[in-house]
Amino acid sequence: MLSLIVNGKPREVDVAPDTPLLWVLRDTLGLTGTKFGCGEALCGACTVHLNGAPVRACKTPVSVAAGQKITTIEGASGKAAQALLQAWVELDVPQCGYCQPGQIMSATALLTHNHRPSDADIDAALDGNLCRCATYQRIRAAVHHAAAKMRA
Ligand code: FES
Ligand code: FES
Numbered sequence: 001m002l003s004l005i006v007n008g009k010p011r012e013v014d015v016a017p018d019t020p021l022l023w024v025l026r027d028t029l030g031l032t033g034t035k036f037g038c039g040e041a042l043c044g045a046c047t048v049h050l051n052g053a054p055v056r057a058c059k060t061p062v063s064v065a066a067g068q069k070i071t072t073i074e075g076a077s078g079k080a081a082q083a084l085l086q087a088w089v090e091l092d093v094p095q096c097g098y099c100q101p102g103q104i105m106s107a108t109a110l111l112t113h114n115h116r117p118s119d120a121d122i123d124a125a126l127d128g129n130l131c132r133c134a135t136y137q138r139i140r141a142a143v144h145h146a147a148a149k150m151r152a
Contacts, residue, residue: 002066006031007075017063021055022046024062025072033073033101037130044129047102048072054109056128073101080111083146091142095133103129107143115150117143 004011006029013028020039025031025048034057037045041056048057049071050064076085084107087093094100103126110117110125117125122143131139 002062004062004065004070005068006070007072008069013062015062017066018061020058021048021060021062021065021070022057025057025070031072031074035098035101037099037102042128042130043099044102044106044126045099047105047129049105049109052109052112054106071105073105076104076108078108078112079150080146081108083149084108084111084142087142087146087149091138091145093135093138093142095131095135099129099131099133100135103131103139107139107146111143111147111150115147117147 001012001014004013011029013024015024015028022034022036025034034048035045036058037043039058041059046057047054051069084104088104106126106129110121114121119140122140126139
């Protein structure tokens with residue numbers, strides 16, 4: 001048994017220690033907001049936070065996350081996440097939506113520490129989050145919009 005803290009709640013999971021965190025979240029715990037894209041830490045679809053920092057759940061063995069604070073899109077909360085979720089709706093960011101939980105988790109990590117990100121800051125923070133629908137311009141606009149709301 002491994003003890004995890006997922007979205008603020010303690011969870012016990014009976015899985016092999018080298019199981020990717022992504023599969024534990026999706027299959028064992030039923031948190032399907034985190035997506036599988038490449039499985040190779042190349043696309044960002046599986047991005048979650050480990051102690052507030054974005055990580056690729058597809059390449060993170062669950063044993064690494066044991067006892068750490070794991071946050072998925074279902075548990076995204078706090079000022080930055082709320083501002084971003086609202087901005088995503090207001091600017092109608094998603095197209096197919098598949099990549100968007102990962103985009104929002106990376107953006108949340110950025111805005112938590114930087115309330116006035118430049119275009120370059122946003123591009124750097126979201127560089128590893130690919131979008132097949134090419135919503136990059138709307139994502140960038142929504143991050144600026146959320147940052148402005150946070151400063152207001
Ligand atoms: S599924 Fe993890 S980075 Fe693509
Ligand atoms: S919205 Fe379709 S992959 Fe990003």
